Amino acid sequence: MATVFAILLYAAAAVLVVGVALKIRQYSRTPAPLKIPTTPAPTTTGGVVFRLFREVAFFESLFKASKWTWMFGYLFHAGLLLVILRHFRYFTDPVWGWVALIQPFGIYAGFAMVIGLGGLMVRRITVDRVRYISGPSDYLMLVLLAAVGLSGLGMKYVVSTDIIQLKAFALGLVYFDWQPLPDSPLLLIHLGLVATLLFIFPFSKLLHAPGVFFSPTRNQVDNPREKRHLAAWQKAAVTRPGGD
Amino acid sequence: MADFETPTLKGFIDTPAIQPGVMAHSKPYVAAPDHQEALGFPGELVDNWQEKAIDKFGDMLTNSRALQVYMDSCVKCGACTDKCHYFLGTGDPKNMPVARQDLMRKVYRRYFTFTGKYMPWLVGAEDLTEDVLDDWYSYFHQCSQCRRCSVYCPYGIDTAEVSMAAREIMDHVGKGQKYCNEIIGKVHVIGNNLGLPEKALKATLEDLEEEIEEDTGVAVKIPLNQQGADVLLITPSADFFAEPHVDSLIGYAKVFHASETSWTLSSYASEAANFAMFIGSNAQMKEICERIRKAAEDLGVKRIVVGECGHAWRVAYNFWNTLAGPFDFLDPNYPVPQHICEFTYDLIQDGKLEFDKSENDHMTLTFHDSCNVARASRMGDDPGGQFKYPREIIKAVCNNFVDMAADTIHENTFCCGGGGGLLTDDLMEIRVKGAQPRMEALNRVVEDHGVTHMAAICAICKTQFSKVMPMYGFSMDKIVGVHQLLSNAILLDNGNNEEQDAVPENSETPREGIENE
Numbered sequence: 001m002a003t004v005f006a007i008l009l010y011a012a013a014a015v016l017v018v019g020v021a022l023k024i025r026q027y028s029r030t031p032a033p034l035k036i037p038t039t040p041a042p043t044t045t046g047g048v049v050f051r052l053f054r055e056v057a058f059f060e061s062l063f064k065a066s067k068w069t070w071m072f073g074y075l076f077h078a079g080l081l082l083v084i085l086r087h088f089r090y091f092t093d094p095v096w097g098w099v100a101l102i103q104p105f106g107i108y109a110g111f112a113m114v115i116g117l118g119g120l121m122v123r124r125i126t127v128d129r130v131r132y133i134s135g136p137s138d139y140l141m142l143v144l145l146a147a148v149g150l151s152g153l154g155m156k157y158v159v160s161t162d163i164i165q166l167k168a169f170a171l172g173l174v175y176f177d178w179q180p181l182p183d184s185p186l187l188l189i190h191l192g193l194v195a196t197l198l199f200i201f202p203f204s205k206l207l208h209a210p211g212v213f214f215s216p217t218r219n220q221v222d223n224p225r226e227k228r229h230l231a232a233w234q235k236a237a238v239t240r241p242g243g244d
Numbered sequence: 245m246a247d248f249e250t251p252t253l254k255g256f257i258d259t260p261a262i263q264p265g266v267m268a269h270s271k272p273y274v275a276a277p278d279h280q281e282a283l284g285f286p287g288e289l290v291d292n293w294q295e296k297a298i299d300k301f302g303d304m305l306t307n308s309r310a311l312q313v314y315m316d317s318c319v320k321c322g323a324c325t326d327k328c329h330y331f332l333g334t335g336d337p338k339n340m341p342v343a344r345q346d347l348m349r350k351v352y353r354r355y356f357t358f359t360g361k362y363m364p365w366l367v368g369a370e371d372l373t374e375d376v377l378d379d380w381y382s383y384f385h386q387c388s389q390c391r392r393c394s395v396y397c398p399y400g401i402d403t404a405e406v407s408m409a410a411r412e413i414m415d416h417v418g419k420g421q422k423y424c425n426e427i428i429g430k431v432h433v434i435g436n437n438l439g440l441p442e443k444a445l446k447a448t449l450e451d452l453e454e455e456i457e458e459d460t461g462v463a464v465k466i467p468l469n470q471q472g473a474d475v476l477l478i479t480p481s482a483d484f485f486a487e488p489h490v491d492s493l494i495g496y497a498k499v500f501h502a503s504e505t506s507w508t509l510s511s512y513a514s515e516a517a518n519f520a521m522f523i524g525s526n527a528q529m530k531e532i533c534e535r536i537r538k539a540a541e542d543l544g545v546k547r548i549v550v551g552e553c554g555h556a557w558r559v560a561y562n563f564w565n566t567l568a569g570p571f572d573f574l575d576p577n578y579p580v581p582q583h584i585c586e587f588t589y590d591l592i593q594d595g596k597l598e599f600d601k602s603e604n605d606h607m608t609l610t611f612h613d614s615c616n617v618a619r620a621s622r623m624g625d626d627p628g629g630q631f632k633y634p635r636e637i638i639k640a641v642c643n644n645f646v647d648m649a650a651d652t653i654h655e656n657t658f659c660c661g662g663g664g665g666l667l668t669d670d671l672m673e674i675r676v677k678g679a680q681p682r683m684e685a686l687n688r689v690v691e692d693h694g695v696t697h698m699a700a701i702c703a704i705c706k707t708q709f710s711k712v713m714p715m716y717g718f719s720m721d722k723i724v725g726v727h728q729l730l731s732n733a734i735l736l737d738n739g740n741n742e743e744q745d746a747v748p749e750n751s752e753t754p755r756e757g758i759e760n761e
Contacts (some may be wrong), residue, residue, distance in 0.1 A: 023316070026312065027309060027313055030307070030312050031308075033307065033308065033560045035563070035566065036393060036402065036405065036562070038402065038620070039619055039621060039622055039627065039655070040627035040628040040655060041627060042621075055398065055400075060397050061323070061395065061397060061400070062321070064395070065323035065324070065327070065396035066322065066323050066396075066400075069322060080748065124322075127322065127325075129259075129322060129325035129337065129340060130320070130321075130325060131324035132262055132264075132337045132340070132343065133320050133322065133325070133337075133342050133346065134320055135320075136365065136366050136367075137359075137368070140366075157457065168604065203357065203359050204359065205318040206317070207321070208317040208319050208399055211316055212317065212399045212400070213312055215310070215314075216309060216310045216400075217400035217401075217402050218392050218399070218400035222622055224561060224563075225561065225579050225580060228565045229565065229566045234393075
């Protein structure tokens with residue numbers, strides 16, 4: 001069983017990394033022929049970095065759009081981030097200081113994540129506009145994420161797992177020295193769901209994560225009069241001198 | 245035109261319940277073969293249109309990062325669902341930005357993604373059938389490319405980019421829109437959207453000069469094709485005779501006169517508008533931009549100033565340099581191009597213009613931010629200058645100014661309902677219904693603050709509002725241009741403002757000059 005899951009998790013991680021890397025390569029190689037920042041926009045590169053930071057760290061635009069979606073979305077994403085960081089304790093020995101420090105918060109974060117997902121699901125079902133735009137994959141994605149969260153919380157509060165052995169397994173993955181998995185159905189479910197999530201990441205709307213950094217309306221500097229904007233293919237085609 | 249009822253104003257901007265399909269009938273006239281072929285597009289729907297459309301789509305995905313990223317990134321969060329004026333005005337869910345994008349995204353998924361190819365049911369992927377093309381034609385012509393949705397999208401997904409791409413694909417398979425394509429053809433041949441030849445333009449401008457002199461006693465000139473002038477003014481051709489546009493043209497002329505600026509219009513490039521942006525054709529857009537560059541080079545001007553026009557300012561500000569630049573033959577001490585509001589604002593700051601603000605005392609003004617100025621350009625050096633400059637000009641020439649509600653101005657502004665190539669009679673229903681959110685916001689300040697007039701700096705907004713405001717119970721002359729207000733108040737060299745006779749008491753009309761004579 002341990003071998004099966006080790007291979008599964010390696011494969012899932014590989015698909016995630018290669019898939020997202022290929023997408024990032026595609027985005028960065030596709031030219032942006034014109035300046036289209038949504039204004040008012042920053043007039044300097046530093047300003048653009050700050051704009052993207054606010055977007056990623058605080059979901060600034062979503063906050064303007066819908067307070068409910070923002071609240072549930074933020075609870076989920078912030079919760080997920082803390083939960084992932086908390087899981088570093090399985091992969092580090094000795095456990096890094098800051099990872100030890102956030103352990104108690106990570107538990108609350110697990111609940112926040114699931115509550116956020118629940119709120120998003122309720123909104124998706126009850127608001128007629130959002131229901132109209134929701135397809136099977138939209139519901140399934142929430143279900144998958146919630147199942148990951150609930151199976152994880154289940155191991156903490158309902159059927160505990162031998163985390164000493166789990167840590168040995170996790171470290172074994174890191175150092176290519178495979179160890180047995182604890183005998184826990186909930187753990188197998190949890191790991192299976194996580195592997196599924198990693199597999200579908202590069203083929204699904206989860207691509208919004210790299211996408212936000214490549215969105216021309218957000219990442220372009222508002223300086224078209226000061227600096228002539230030319231995409232790579234235009235530079236080659238331009239006959240007039242000048243420009244950069 | 246289908247029968248429809250103008251929405252009644254409720255006193256607030258309401259999010260309607262969805263009513264699937266209620267606007268499916270709204271479609272503009274399809275371009276005739278002549279109009280298509282003049283732009284190098286097939287005359288009518290080609291036999292293998294599906295294959296050609298997918299080829300073109302694939303081609304565009306590799307040439308537009310925006311399109312590629314926006315096709316992938318939407319998570320269906322719903323943030324945009326209540327932001328589009330056409331959805332708010334109609335309740336048709338395909339007018340929600342995400343659903344409009346999905347008309348294209350479902351085709352993207354079917355032909356260009358792994359999941360859509362092998363599990364279409366899971367991700368809502370669909371073949372590009374005739375029904376889907378029909379939906380494209382209908383709903384991508386119910387988007388004014390105003391970018392309001394892109395302000396609220398957590399990934400900045402811009403439906404304008406998507407609808408432009410869809411129209412470009414439809415043009416390439418022979419299903420173009422008559423209104424835009426016919427107009428673009430006229431610009432290529434004659435130099436302006438109206439097809440107004442040099443002789444007629446010259447006569448129109450001479451008439452205007454006479455009328456200004458009658459009104460003010462001052463010989464304010466509107467020069468045409470004047471070799472060696474300092475400033476070339478590029479303005480929407482509607483400014484040459486449409487109401488209220490022409491009053492702003494008179495305003496620009498007075499500013500140039502009062503500041504002793506040598507300036508000229510060009511008959512070769514007598515159009516600021518660039519409808520090629522609406523159909524998503526960078527090639528057509530470039531051709532129109534090149535006309536302006538050529539006119540500037542031929543006339544030997546030092547600067548280019550752009551008149552009151554929303555999308556034209558977006559094209560000029562954001563795209564001229566890329567498509568027709570570098571403009572290194574112009575005076576580097578001035579921005580290229582410069583908006584007329586920047587030009588006037590600077591003069592006001594320097595104390596070079598004098599006004600009698602009481603000339604506008606019979607009005608209480610509010611200002612409608614035009615989408616393309618607000619969300620796709622800038623004025624001055626600081627972000628948000630595009631909101632400040634026109635308002636500061638209004639405040640310099642009027643005593644009474646009130647802004648509309650904060651969520652309906654600046655980058656949150658609502659489209660007039662006629663932008664993006666929809667300003668045609670065959671789309672009157674969607675135009676009227678799409679104006680509803682702006683009309684609600686206007687009605688609020690009319691009732692609460694006694695606002696009498698709304699100013700704008702866009703030819704499309706002005707035309708659209710003159711047409712739809714009467715349907716909402718406002719008179720058509722309640723829409724005015726910013727330089728029209730300036731024109732009322734500016735003091736010319738004889739020390740008089742333009743009218744000798746005061747405006748009659750209780751008069752609602754702000755306009756003087758050609759119509760009242």
